[in-house]
Amino acid sequence: MDYVGAIILAAGQGKRMKSSVPKVLHNLCGKPIIQHVLDHASSIADSIYLVIGYQGEKVKEYLNKTNYYNIEFVYQEQQRGTGDAVKMAQDLLPDNGKVLVLCGDTPLISAESLKGLFQMGSEHDVVILTAKVPNPYGYGRIIRDKDNRVITIEEEKNLNPNQAKVDEINTGTYCFAIDKLKKYLPQIEADSDKGEYYLTDIISLMVKEGHSIGAFLLDDYREGLGINDLYQLAEAAKVMRNEINYNLMTEGVTIVDPDSTYIDKGVSIGNDTIIYPQTLIEGKTEIGSGCQIGPNTTIRDTIIKDRVMLTNSVVEECIIREEAKIGPFAYLRPGNDIGHGVKIGDFVEVKNSNIANGSKIPHLSYVGDADVGEGVNFGAGTIIVNYDGTHKHRTMVARNSFIGCNSNLIAPLKIGEGSYIAAGSTINKDVAEGSMVFARCRQENKPGLAKRFLKKE
Ligand code: UD1
Numbered sequence: 001m002d003y004v005g006a007i008i009l010a011a012g013q014g015k016r017m018k019s020s021v022p023k024v025l026h027n028l029c030g031k032p033i034i035q036h037v038l039d040h041a042s043s044i045a046d047s048i049y050l051v052i053g054y055q056g057e058k059v060k061e062y063l064n065k066t067n068y069y070n071i072e073f074v075y076q077e078q079q080r081g082t083g084d085a086v087k088m089a090q091d092l093l094p095d096n097g098k099v100l101v102l103c104g105d106t107p108l109i110s111a112e113s114l115k116g117l118f119q120m121g122s123e124h125d126v127v128i129l130t131a132k133v134p135n136p137y138g139y140g141r142i143i144r145d146k147d148n149r150v151i152t153i154e155e156e157k158n159l160n161p162n163q164a165k166v167d168e169i170n171t172g173t174y175c176f177a178i179d180k181l182k183k184y185l186p187q188i189e190a191d192s193d194k195g196e197y198y199l200t201d202i203i204s205l206m207v208k209e210g211h212s213i214g215a216f217l218l219d220d221y222r223e224g225l226g227i228n229d230l231y232q233l234a235e236a237a238k239v240m241r242n243e244i245n246y247n248l249m250t251e252g253v254t255i256v257d258p259d260s261t262y263i264d265k266g267v268s269i270g271n272d273t274i275i276y277p278q279t280l281i282e283g284k285t286e287i288g289s290g291c292q293i294g295p296n297t298t299i300r301d302t303i304i305k306d307r308v309m310l311t312n313s314v315v316e317e318c319i320i321r322e323e324a325k326i327g328p329f330a331y332l333r334p335g336n337d338i339g340h341g342v343k344i345g346d347f348v349e350v351k352n353s354n355i356a357n358g359s360k361i362p363h364l365s366y367v368g369d370a371d372v373g374e375g376v377n378f379g380a381g382t383i384i385v386n387y388d389g390t391h392k393h394r395t396m397v398a399r400n401s402f403i404g405c406n407s408n409l410i411a412p413l414k415i416g417e418g419s420y421i422a423a424g425s426t427i428n429k430d431v432a433e434g435s436m437v438f439a440r441c442r443q444e445n446k447p448g449l450a451k452r453f454l455k456k457e
């Protein structure tokens with residue numbers, strides 16, 4: 001196979017985003033915009049040249065952390081147009097073979113479409129990836145002659161009224177024969193208004209010299225959506241979410257209301273799981289089969305095994321094992337391992353704790369930095385006092401213990417197996433196994449005294 005490279009243009013500031021974050025680092029369904037483009041391009045290209053400029057260090061820093069792509073970063077110090085950006089990378093290319101040029105801000109173009117573009121590239125000196133869109137405003141238009149041959153791409157500001165009606169647009173994605181790209185790129189002249197070099201001008205230069213120009217029309221125009229502002233970002237996210245939800249539903253996941261369900265790309269969910277409305281499932285999350293998730297639930301970077309019920313809750317960076325029941329209104333902060341059949345109920349917050357199989361924390365508790373054995377029951381209002389104002393300490397509650405309501409367990413603390421803590425106790429000394437512990441004031445009753453304190457009728 002001949003060489004296939006990809007140049008991705010991502011040096012622009014993205015002025016229309018009105019944001020201090022570089023455009024290509026804005027989040028789209030769980031990943032920065034640029035990462036979607038890289039995912040798709042890397043499925044066909046041998047090497048990738050990413051042209052960066054505006055806040056380029058931030059883009060580079062982010063991508064270096066992903067530790068995944070074989071990317072060569074190319075700097076475009078001054079953003080003098082898409083033609084100039086490609087020029088920055090041309091010397092790194094071999095003399096022959098094909099190169100795809102992609103924009104860093106069109107993340108919906110699929111790997112399949114890029115493959116189609118590339119295959120058509122074998123018949124032409126350049127192929128443009130085009131789309132027929134309902135509203136072409138703002139995009140470069142594909143202008144054809146009376147024999148339907150592409151003759152040029154015209155940008156919005158240069159369109160005559162007839163050209164403005166053309167609904168076939170340039171997605172900013174091309175497959176070039178490298179030798180032709182290298183030959184014509186230097187011939188692009190600066191635009192008279194802005195002094196920028198437009199890559200799109202290469203098409204008419206090549207047409208003049210009789211080269212063959214192809215156009216590969218997208219089946220689904222939505223893939224061609226470019227992101228220039230935050231409204232277009234939201235539109236693109238809607239398209240991507242729709243596809244994510246569709247794929248899950250065709251694999252047996254029930255999504256009660258896809259329009260109000262927000263699942264990141266890469267999340268996996270088993271069949272016979274039901275997702276109720278207003279649920280966000282983000283990051284590196286895996287959910288098993290037969291679960292009931294939502295409504296009104298946020299899950300981030302969490303592994304959930306089969307047949308878990310999780311309702312009206314927030315969960316981050318946890319493992320939740322089979323048949324656990326979480327919520328309503330639970331908050332599971334990072335670092336929890338919630339065992340098989342565990343119940344975490346309403347208004348319970350759990351952090352950095354291991355809760356072993358079958359234990360129950362049903363109401364109104366805080367459990368932080370604890371190791372709780374199997375079959376433990378926490379009464380309502382149990383608080384683990386894990387923080388002394390300077391340090392965090394751990395608490396161990398061994399299996400089959402019973403903690404009465406409204407107890408405070410002051411860490412560091414060990415409660416032995418099968419212990420019984422009386423309700424309302426404040427425990428700050430270790431408890432030997434099998435002990436019953438009272439740590440509260442003794443009650444005194446004064447018969448008849450109440451009437452002195454009650455209002456007279
Ligand atoms: C560009 C195309 C337009 C096409 C549209 C598709 C040109 C002149 N116009 O317009 O025909 O319909 O994309 O979405 O090519 N960039 C650089 N360096 C620069 C300028 C831009 O790296 O000096 C990068 C940007 O970061 C961006 C991409 O190139 O990722 C496209 O630039 P942008 O300014 O968004 O071009 P459009 O106006 O959308």
Ligand code: CA
Nearest residue numbers: 105226227228
């Ligand atoms: Ca753009």
